[in-house]
Amino acid sequence: MTGPTSNELGWMLDEVLKVPQARHAILLSADGMLRAFSKDIDRDDAERLAAGLSGVQSISRSTAEFCGTSHTPWRQTLIEFAHGYVFLVAAGEGAYLAVSTGEDVDMEAVSYRMHKLVDRLGKELTSPARQDTGSPE
Numbered sequence: 001m002t003g004p005t006s007n008e009l010g011w012m013l014d015e016v017l018k019v020p021q022a023r024h025a026i027l028l029s030a031d032g033m034l035r036a037f038s039k040d041i042d043r044d045d046a047e048r049l050a051a052g053l054s055g056v057q058s059i060s061r062s063t064a065e066f067c068g069t070s071h072t073p074w075r076q077t078l079i080e081f082a083h084g085y086v087f088l089v090a091a092g093e094g095a096y097l098a099v100s101t102g103e104d105v106d107m108e109a110v111s112y113r114m115h116k117l118v119d120r121l122g123k124e125l126t127s128p129a130r131q132d133t134g135s136p137e
Contacts, residue, residue, distance in 0.1 A: 009036035021102035
């Protein structure tokens with residue numbers, strides 16, 4: 001996976017933005033760390049949004065029982081604003097892909113491209129849980 005200061009997968013996220021009205025894409029870990037970002041968003045904004053979207057996926061997952069049982073796996077959240085949408089999808093173990101769009105976007109095309117990207121990258125998009133990085137005792 002990419003390191004905290006690299007953006008090796010950013011070019012792949014740009015592929016999702018080929019849908020008209022797609023704006024930005026970020027890849028984040030479950031703990032809110034930015035893993036990659038598309039070319040038209042700066043790192044500071046992408047890091048701030050990764051932290052916020054981590055909370056969104058956590059809240060979304062906590063409502064699973066509303067759709068059946070508390071063990072129902074979360075797959076996707078869609079947030080609608082007056083002038084656009086944010087799509088957030090599971091992208092592997094502990095990794096999430098988020099795309100922002102304008103209000104007149106072809107939602108099906110964005111969702112399709114996001115899932116194709118997740119399929120294409122496979123292991124590249126996994127983000128295992130952080131290990132204890134404290135100093136040895």
